[in-house]
Amino acid sequence: MTMAIDALTTLLGAAGLITNPADLSRYAADASVQGPDMPLAVLRPKTTDEASKAVAICAQAGIPMVPQGGRTGLSGGAVPPAGAVVISTERMSGVIAVNTQAMTLTAWAGTPLQVVQEAARAQGLDYPVDIGARGSATIGGTVATNAGGIRVLRHGMTRRHVLGLEIVLPDGAVLSRMRGLVKDNAGYDLCQPFIGSEGTLGLITQVMVQLCPDEPFSALALLSLRDHAAALDCLVAARSRFGDRLSAFEGMWPDYLDAVCTTWSLVPAPFATPGFAVLLELRARADAQLDGFQDWLGELMEAGLVDDGIVARSHDEERRLWALREAVGEVDAQLGPHISFDLSVAVDQLGQFCHACDRKLRGVQAAGQVIKVGHLGDGNVHILVAHDGSDASVTAISRSVYCVLREYNGSVTAEHGVGRSKRDWLTACRDPVEMIALRRQKQIWDPKSLMNPHSILDLRASNTATLIRQPHRSA
Incomplete structure (x- = not known):
């Protein structure tokens, strides 16, 4: 180990290697969790050649390595285990x-x-x-x-x-x-x-x-609807009218709006009565391609599909409307200890799935406040569930949500990744054949399991039987 660190010091120099304990702590965390262990060192190569030689030194010494970028991940995927080094790309920039x-x-x-x-x-x-x-x-x-x-x-x-x-x-x-x-x-x-x-x-x-x-022209509206089913009808209508000019279709459930607007006052309430809200955006290369947007919204209101709406008339108003959706990034302190689920199901089943999760969580004593927000157009919902901070509560809540997810043939992660936090729940969306294929993929590229060894899969023998015994899901 000492010889490897000496070789890395010679290769990377003072600017490329961090070993001071006081400087290592920020590399032990991503945006989701602070790891219990500090990395042995942080390697900061500036070129591919330096990175290649540094990885070879670590591989020869059997030192696990965890790549890191901006540490903005929400699944613990960049958190190093004990005895590992971090390889940061922060100097490989431009x-x-x-x-x-x-x-x-x-x-x-x-x-x-x-x-x-x-x-x-x-x-x-x-x-x-x-x-x-x-x-x-x-x-x-x-x-x-x-x-x-x-x-x-x-x-x-x-x-x-x-x-x-x-x-x-x-x-x-x-x-x-x-x-x-x-x-x-x-x-x-x-x-x-x-x-x-x-x-x-x-x-x-x-x-x-x-x-x-580039598509510099945009049209944005915040709509208040009866429920998720109405939002889905609105999505179908938007696709039919605007085709690929529809660039975003973001959903906010009433529990989310009530929390960020009323309970915590993070953003002003857009409507007098919080219902189900959708943020709908069009983008185009020319302003004329957005013609008819407000007339179309009027048609939806006349048809009773939309209860109320706000159309942004400037870039400042667009930013204010987007702030309502992006307020989810500010709720951590208000919720306290919580699980942030990043789930994906078929678009047409998302509303039913969320209802099923709400019903299931009402029967879980450990579950506290629940809020839901997500990308309706691609079937991705973020469900945040507060709890008392105990491991037992995390397990009980996770088991309940992932049990429902399995019934809907969804995925435990839509966009945040598996990392360490969802690794042990991966079989909720992967059958035994898939798990074997994933393990083989890892073994082909990284036979010694040195590269981010605790993320996505745990290749320890004690885990293998548990993963393979999971029942096959019907389509």
């Missing part, structure tokens, strides 16, 4: 190139998402993956977690936009697929396994993404 003809952008993995977006827009283009933590989340981290966000309805998850990756494998070898080919059927796609792998298969060092034309 946009390398923007190709306007091919509409691609290449960046170091540690580049903040917002920097990528701004570089694209400066060329009249856009990188449409967008999340609330855009200022600190890194492009490499969003690829490693296959980030979703508020415009998945229109543009899909991160996976859709990745054209190339450069990856340091767990033994230090460098896998580079940075040719920028839109069409390439020469065997297996070697980039795809690493998208959404949460740093368990390798360290992403460079990313090439496909851009799209």
